[in-house]
Every structure is written in structure tokens, then in C-alpha cells.
Amino acid sequence: MPSEFRSKLSQPFFSTKPCGIGLGLAITKRIVNAHNVELSICSDLLTGTIVSIQLPVVPFQSF
Structure with missing residues (x-):
């Protein structure tokens, strides 16, 4: 995976897929x-x- 993608992976609506939602x-x-x-x-x-x-x-913890 390219390094520029790694910083954006957990951002909402970022996707590398053409039909991806990115959530x-x-x-x-x-x-x-x-x-x-x-x-x-x-x-x-x-x-x-x-x-x-x-x-x-x-x-x-035991009950």
C-alpha cells in the first residue's frame, strides 16, 4: 500500500475502491x-x- 494512503485510512469517506464508501x-x-x-x-x-x-x-474476576 502506498505511504500516502496509510495516513488517510481511518478518515471517513476515503476509499481506494471505485465504488467504496470509505467508512x-x-x-x-x-x-x-x-x-x-x-x-x-x-x-x-x-x-x-x-x-x-x-x-x-x-x-x-470471579462472580
Whole structure:
């Protein structure tokens, strides 16, 4: 993925598809941020793109 796309990926209505709406990652990022989860996107033209979601560790509570 070209580097100029990476900075725009989570902006609403940005799409690289001709018929894309551009809301998928924008909505995903909003949900992820609301739950204190980290979303990261790493991309290299030779090896591809990796999207990671890191969930916080929450101690187990018995009921």
C-alpha cells in the first residue's frame, strides 16, 4: 500500500475502491478507541500489509 494512503485510512469517506464508501476503517477505529484497544497498520510494498488489534489485559474476576 502506498505511504500516502496509510495516513488517510481511518478518515471517513476515503476509499481506494471505485465504488467504496470509505467508512469501514473509520467506524472500526472509532469502536476500537472507545474500548481502549489499539489498532495499528503496518505496510510494505514488498511484503504486504498487517493490521493488528491489541486488546488490554483485564484481570479475571470471579462472580
